[in-house]
Amino acid sequence: MxxxxxxxxxxxxxxxxxxxxxxxxxxxxxxxxxxxxxxxxxxxxxxxxxxxxxxxxxxxxxxxxxxxxxxxxxxxxxxxxxxxxxxxxxxxxxxxxxxxxxxxxxxxxxxxxxxxxxxxxxxxxxxxxxxxxxxxxxxxxxxxxxxxxxxxxxxxxxxxxxxxxxxxxxxxxxxxxxxxxxxxxxxxxxxxxxxxxxxxxxxxxxxxxxxxxxxxxxxxxxxxxxxxxxxxxxxxxxxxxxxxxxxxxxxxxxxxxxxxxxxxxxxxxxxxxxxxxxxxxxxxxxxxxxVGEARTTSFKVKTEVEEHAVEPTPLGQRSRVGARIASGEFLTLVEIVPPKGVNAEKEVEGARYLMSVGVDAINIPDSPRASARMSNQALCLLTQQQVGIETVLHYTCRDRNVLGIQSDLLGASAIGIRNLICITGDPPKMGNYPDATAVFDVDAIGLVNIVSNLNRGLDIGGNTIGTATQFTIAVGANPGAANLDEEIRRFEYKVEAGAEYAVTQPVFDLALLEEFLKRIEHCRVPVVAGIWPLSSARNAEFMRDELNISIPDAIYNRMARTTNADAARAEGVAVAREMLQAVRPMVQGTQLSAPFGRYSAAADVLEVLGSSDSACA
Missing domain, CATH: 3.20.20.330 (Homocysteine-binding-like domain)
Structure with missing residues (x-):
């Protein structure tokens, strides 16, 4: 040529x-x-x-x-x-x-x-x-x-x-x-x-x-x-x-x-x-x-001044949740689901009650089971403003591309949200809107990397954002995963990406939790165990057969023997209290669910921590 x-x-x-x-x-x-x-x-x-x-x-x-x-x-x-x-x-x-x-x-x-x-x-x-x-x-x-x-x-x-x-x-x-x-x-x-x-x-x-x-x-x-x-x-x-x-x-x-x-x-x-x-x-x-014998123009090149990442704020200084995790104090979270509408009075009052009984923070999930509810970020803000208790924003990758994720997180930081649980999220077709579409630009591992970068003052392109965010970074974990090897592999990646503690799926089978904790010993971060007060035998069936959560036959049979709704709920609280007592020496906190908005059930379960803590002192 x-x-x-x-x-x-x-x-x-x-x-x-x-x-x-x-x-x-x-x-x-x-x-x-x-x-x-x-x-x-x-x-x-x-x-x-x-x-x-x-x-x-x-x-x-x-x-x-x-x-x-x-x-x-x-x-x-x-x-x-x-x-x-x-x-x-x-x-x-x-x-x-x-x-x-x-x-x-x-x-x-x-x-x-x-x-x-x-x-x-x-x-x-x-x-x-x-x-x-x-x-x-x-x-x-x-x-x-x-x-x-x-x-x-x-x-x-x-x-x-x-x-x-x-x-x-x-x-x-x-x-x-x-x-x-x-x-x-x-x-x-x-x-x-x-x-x-x-x-x-x-x-x-x-x-x-x-x-x-x-x-x-x-x-x-x-x-x-x-x-x-x-x-x-x-x-x-x-x-x-x-x-x-x-x-x-x-x-x-x-x-x-x-x-x-x-x-x-x-x-x-x-x-x-x-x-x-x-x-x-x-x-x-x-x-x-x-035409005109086009020629390029010469320009003087400006040398870019690279702004390096900053050291993240120490975990104990980012939030009260971060302080408890950093100091090894037992953390108590209770989940409050956003309402199906614009009136959040019940949820805000529930948070006020839970704060009064000593709960450390409220975890607010993101459209659980991919249903349409109030933005959990909005409920976090309302709860923090009106109650004064800290919230944990449950953040998923389902609905946003990476730029939308970054924008959301910068906004959350600006309004005072300091705690995140980073998860991939349920596909919307699992919920009430089968024709809804998902984005899933990244999964939970990529999301943790994005948040870690923001905590170092960098966006996803490595550019400085000025003031760094100060999020505590939690991730989900499933001790009962069908493919535990894959679950451990992903957990390792999450920790490597910057996860600072993990919140598990509800625990009913102690052997599974023990095995999981043993398998993550080489990459251990504080673990917060999920505890769920069952409300009925049907609730147990749903969790076991549709959510694939391991529930031993002994626990299911206890729920099945109850004769009415009140007895079933009382038995569910009793099982949850036993589980919390059993996992207390193994983990660094608990996240309690409050099925159907029964926040008193969560408080009843937490009462067991008084005797448990004194026994471990």
Missing amino acids: GKSFLERLGDGPILCDGAMGTLLYSKGIFINRCYDELNLSQPELIGGIHADYVANGAEILETNTFGANSFRLARHGCQEKLADINRAGVELVRKAIKNNQVYAAGAVGPLGIRIEPLGKTSRDEARDAFRDQIRVLVDSGVDLLILETFGYLGELHQAILAARDVDPKIPVVAQVTIDEDGNCLDGSSPEHYGARLTEWGADVIGCNCSVGPVAMLDALERLRAATPKPLSAQPNAGIPRSVEGRNIYLCSPEYMASYARKFVGVGVTLVGGCCGTTPDHIRSMKSALR
Whole structure:
């Protein structure tokens, strides 16, 4: 070809191609298909699109391999074809290039899963997956790699490392996807991701997808001041609009062409398009770049001053709950469920009563069993304001993406909530709304990592948030889990992520609790045992058979022998008192449930702590 890609980049702006998926969809390929597999099953279709882009002036062709990694291919049962799909992707680009002075770029997208610290896939596993794909692309003869549409810097870092593992000299274009404010999906600002990607050795740094030309131009102006590296820009053809049920991109080729020159004016040297762009857009952009012999502008790079994480506030100073955990004092929590409406008078009065009998804090769950109730954060605030007792916010990952989670937690900190129990949460289809959808961007392990970062003054992108939060971090634990090995493994991850104590599912079987405590001895944090006063034999059946909580036959038979509702409730309290006495020497606290809002039952159970404490003194 003559000049290498990086040499050509130094001569002035170079034009990349546009969207692949947009054109495939327009040609009748449904979005549930594996677009990467079309390299094998419909090569003429893919090759024709490549040829159209070359004919309209593209100087870089990206392989149709954006999702051709093992994780994404597995969703379509195509993981065994990984090498064939990537190899065919390069061959189709090479065939379309023929004798033209066009560079073949291996397209590599995110894995489609969360990696640590936000997910259970390790960094090493992610790096291995990227390496497997990149090795095939490089061995097949690409001139450069375009790592594109990454929303999380940690994952992009692993892709860059994998590229360097395969070939330290292969040119790497590293592109993030951004929001309207120019920030990465993990919250990283242009100043932050510009500095990080420079540090990690990307040859070209830029943005693609998600936003149109205007927002991308704003981000690139800031990015230019953060890195001396060449910049790239591949925006969508505007924000898609729904027209008769289809997403339509409305930016004309002429409009995109005008912004191609504006990108070059702020220092961009690699220009192209993403979703919604077509060969017509690329032709217009090519003409605009020729007119006036467009040249990039030089900018002085500002060196980012890295703000380091702060030391978290000592646990004992964050809250009264934290102080009891830190000092080894026995902690008592009682659960109060939010009301199914706007009137929380019963719940607030229940909290007032429980405080009067010596309960340390109120734990407020988040829409238990995925039902629609008052926000537990709102009830926490009402309870703390009107009663003065501390609350523990039960926070789940079900309904929020990672940015929503971060916003919620910052808000909770601002209004004085200091205690969290971080859990994954029930899918909404388990509740009263079978058509409701869930998000589950992260699970409890990822959530603990997010909170730990906030306690160190950092957001999920590693950027400073100013004043650090001061949350105590609890997690859930299930001693009776069907797969105890998996439960222990996840517990280890939670502790590693920053969990400071654990609250168990209701305990009725002491042998299971003893075994669990023995198994976590190597990663032990204080454990608060869940205690549930059963209200009837039917309640016991429900917990045993539908919630899969282990209830020994002896306890079930005791409940079954009761003759009326009052006797059943009294027996349930008696069983709970016995359980609390038995677990007291093993654990650092208890969380009591109050079935059906019977807060007096919880207080009756707690009375046993007086004699238990004196016996242990």
